[in-house]
Every structure is written in structure tokens, then in C-alpha cells.
Amino acid sequence: MRKETRMEITNEETRFRFSGVGQVLHNQQAAAALPKEIDTLGYQRAFIVCSKTLNTKTDVVRKIEASLGDRVVGLTDKVGEHAPLGNVLEAAKRLRDSNADVIIGIGGGSVIDFCKMLQLCISENVFSKDKIFDHKMQWVDGEPVSGCKSPAAIRQIIIPTTLATAEWTPGGTPVDEETKLKTLFHVPDGGPELIIYDPEILSQTPLHLLLSTAIRGLDHAINSRCALSQHPLVNVLCEQAVKLYIENMPLLKDDAGNLAALKNCQLATWYTGICQSSIWHGFSHYMVHILAPYAEISHSDAACVLMLAQAKWLEGYAVESHNAIKAQLGRTDETLHEILLQFLNQLEMPTTLNELGVTPELVEEMLEPALNYYLVTAYNVRPIKTADDIRTVMNLAWEQ
Numbered sequence: 001m002r003k004e005t006r007m008e009i010t011n012e013e014t015r016f017r018f019s020g021v022g023q024v025l026h027n028q029q030a031a032a033a034l035p036k037e038i039d040t041l042g043y044q045r046a047f048i049v050c051s052k053t054l055n056t057k058t059d060v061v062r063k064i065e066a067s068l069g070d071r072v073v074g075l076t077d078k079v080g081e082h083a084p085l086g087n088v089l090e091a092a093k094r095l096r097d098s099n100a101d102v103i104i105g106i107g108g109g110s111v112i113d114f115c116k117m118l119q120l121c122i123s124e125n126v127f128s129k130d131k132i133f134d135h136k137m138q139w140v141d142g143e144p145v146s147g148c149k150s151p152a153a154i155r156q157i158i159i160p161t162t163l164a165t166a167e168w169t170p171g172g173t174p175v176d177e178e179t180k181l182k183t184l185f186h187v188p189d190g191g192p193e194l195i196i197y198d199p200e201i202l203s204q205t206p207l208h209l210l211l212s213t214a215i216r217g218l219d220h221a222i223n224s225r226c227a228l229s230q231h232p233l234v235n236v237l238c239e240q241a242v243k244l245y246i247e248n249m250p251l252l253k254d255d256a257g258n259l260a261a262l263k264n265c266q267l268a269t270w271y272t273g274i275c276q277s278s279i280w281h282g283f284s285h286y287m288v289h290i291l292a293p294y295a296e297i298s299h300s301d302a303a304c305v306l307m308l309a310q311a312k313w314l315e316g317y318a319v320e321s322h323n324a325i326k327a328q329l330g331r332t333d334e335t336l337h338e339i340l341l342q343f344l345n346q347l348e349m350p351t352t353l354n355e356l357g358v359t360p361e362l363v364e365e366m367l368e369p370a371l372n373y374y375l376v377t378a379y380n381v382r383p384i385k386t387a388d389d390i391r392t393v394m395n396l397a398w399e400q
Contacts, residue, residue, distance in 0.1 A: 017277040020191030047100035074098035082175035092121035108162030116172035123153040152189035162213035168273025199262035212300035219307040223281035226321040244268035280379035284310035309397040311337040317382040
């Protein structure tokens with residue numbers, strides 16, 4: 001008689017979600033590749049979104065405009081830190097009036113979030129703040145449900161200039177300038193139709209921004225590997241991503257134009273980003289959405305400090321995950337917190353809230369918004385459920 005076998009129930013994630021990204025070109029010159037790719041995809045009218053710095057301080061945008069010629073029907077560089085909603089809505093009206101059929105985003109996380117929100121505005125025919133919040137992400141029985149009802153009416157092509165993986169998710173978190181609070185939107189087909197990783201463009205990113213956004217990407221990779229629910233493919237990709245980031249970022253500190261190191265960091269971003277829609281992260285990822293706008297600092301600088309605090313918080317709780325990362329790095333005799341602290345010091349990146357200009361009083365102001373932001377408390381290996389829990393983790397981030 002055949003013996004019945006039962007599958008053991010574990011905390012392993014059994015679903016792998018793809019984010020809607022159609023294609024990736026890696027180690028390509030964007031200006032040379034774009035005309036053919038635009039034509040292949042059938043687009044004729046491109047609207048460019050970029051940062052003011054990239055537009056006025058480099059020739060990157062000019063080269064792309066020149067390569068596309070009369071396919072370009074509009075451009076905005078009025079984006080701003082954290083993609084303020086006022087700027088989004090203003091640009092959305094210009095995008096609508098241009099009759100563009102594709103958005104080309106050239107920039108980092110703020111530009112990429114901005115592009116997702118433009119796509120939402122066009123697809124949902126929303127051009128005012130009082131209406132846009134009707135489309136924010138909802139949570140039903142712990143699962144995310146998009147507040148959008150319409151299919152994508154326009155898509156994006158993204159050329160990232162940073163390393164924080166924003167190009168890999170359909171989620172956008174613009175900031176409301178009045179409240180300083182971010183809202184999470186899930187944009188249908190919000191992942192780009194095409195990502196072009198151009199290391200030469202990346203080499204023009206200011207060093208601090210380059211390294212800090214790579215830390216944000218590293219924090220994502222560590223969060224994926226240390227997640228409450230584990231996925232075998234995610235584990236393999238993110239262990240390799242951690243190794244690539246930690247081996248190549250010091251090379252960039254010595255030479256920001258090291259194209260091989262830039263290419264490897266873009267690979268690390270790819271390995272990390274493709275996992276983003278399959279694994280919910282812990283505190284350090286989502287608390288950034290509260291800390292950064294409140295303290296008026298970048299996501300990536302906030303990530304340096306919160307990544308370090310979380311590593312300390314999880315000691316004794318994420319043992320298998322920490323051990324796997326340390327084995328990948330060949331540093332099994334140290335704690336992950338010690339490894340990351342040495343790494344951040346080597347790169348001369350912030351390690352404490354003090355260095356970010358954050359005060360204890362400001363942390364107290366953040367506690368209620370953090371508790372009201374579902375993701376801050378939802379998926380932590382070591383539970384974080386109360387204001388005291390958040391305060392305790394943040395206390396690990398003060399100068400000792």
C-alpha cells in the first residue's frame with residue numbers, strides 16, 4: 001500500500017511575481033540604443049522626464065534628445081526630491097496635452113516614481129490632488145489591492161542613473177508637500193516596458209548619490225534575503241547581489257568612472273530589483289518612507305542608517321539569513337552589523353541619526369505616522385508592533 005506523504009508547511013513563499021518589466025538592456029549606450037528600441041516598440045511621440053541637475057549640468061539629456069530627433073514632443077525637469085504631488089500633477093497635464101505615446105525617464109528614484117505617477121494620471125484621467133488619493137493602494141486581508149481601475153494608457157522606458165532598484169516595481173510613493181507624508185500607489189503595468197542600464201551615464205552621477213543609492217539597493221537585497229517569507233530564487237539572487245554591491249562599491253569610491261564596477265553594481269541592482277515584487281521587506285525599507293520626508297533627507301541616506309540599525313535589531317532572530325550572507329562574503333566570524341558598519345565607514349557614509357541631523361523630538365513626531373503606515377509593522381522577522389518597538393529600533397541608530 002502506497003504511503004501517503006504530506007508536504008511540511010513552512011514560511012517559504014511559493015509565488016514569484018514579475019513586476020511587468022518587459023526587457024532589460026545591460027551595458028548599453030542609451031542614446032545609441034533608444035531610436036531602434038522606440039521604433040521596435042512602435043512609439044513615435046516621446047515625453048522625457050529627468051532631473052534638473054541631469055538636464056542642466058550634463059549632456060546626457062541633450063544626447064538622448066538628439067538621438068531621438070523629432071520623436072521628442074515634450075520634456076520636464078521639474079521633478080523634485082521624493083516626487084512631490086504638485087509637480088506630478090503639473091507635468092501630467094503637460095504630458096496629456098503633448099499627446100505623447102511613451103514616457104522616457106532618465107534619473108533616479110524620484111524621477112522613476114514620478115514617471116509611474118504620470119502613467120497613473122494619464123491612465124485614470126486624474127489631474128487634481130483631491131482625486132488622485134482615490135487611487136492609492138488598499139490593503140485587504142493583508143494583501144495589496146491597487147486602487148487603479150483602468151489599464152495602462154501609456155508606458156515607460158527607464159534609464160536609471162542611480163542604483164536603488166526603483167525601476168523594478170510598479171509601486172510609487174510620491175510625497176504630499178503639505179503633510180510631508182508619502183502615499184503608496186500600485187500602478188498597473190507600472191514596471192517599465194524597457195530598462196536600459198548604461199554605465200557611462202551612471203558614471204556622471206555624483207559620488208555620494210551613487211554610493212548612497214547603492215546602499216539603498218543593498219538594503220533591499222538584505223531585506224529580501226532576511227524576509228519573513230523566504231523564496232529560493234530570491235535567496236540565490238540577493239546573496240549574489242549583496243556580494244556584488246560590497247565588492248564593487250569601494251572600487252567606485254576610489255574611481256567613480258570604473259565602468260566594470262559600475263556595470264557590476266547595475267547587475268546587483270537587476271538581481272535585487274527583479275525580486276522586489278515577490279518578497280515583502282522589513283522595517284528598514286519602509287521606515288525610510290517616513291524618515292526621509294520628515295527629516296528632509298534622501299531615501300538613500302536614511303537607508304544607510306536604518307539598514308545598520310535593523311541588522312543589530314535582527315541579531316538572534318534572522319540567524320540563517322545572516323549566516324548565508326556572511327558565508328557569501330567569506331566573513332563568518334563577524335556579525336552582519338559589524339560587517340555593514342565597517343563597510344559604511346569605509347565608504348564614508350552616514351551610520352547614525354545624529355549625522356543626518358535627526359533629533360529625538362523628530363523621531364517622536366514620526367511614531368504615529370509610522371504606525372499608520374501598514375508596511376512598517378507588517379512583515380518583520382522580529383515583530384515591530386508598537387510605538388515603543390519603533391522607538392527601540394530607532395534608538396539603535398543613535399551615536400553610541
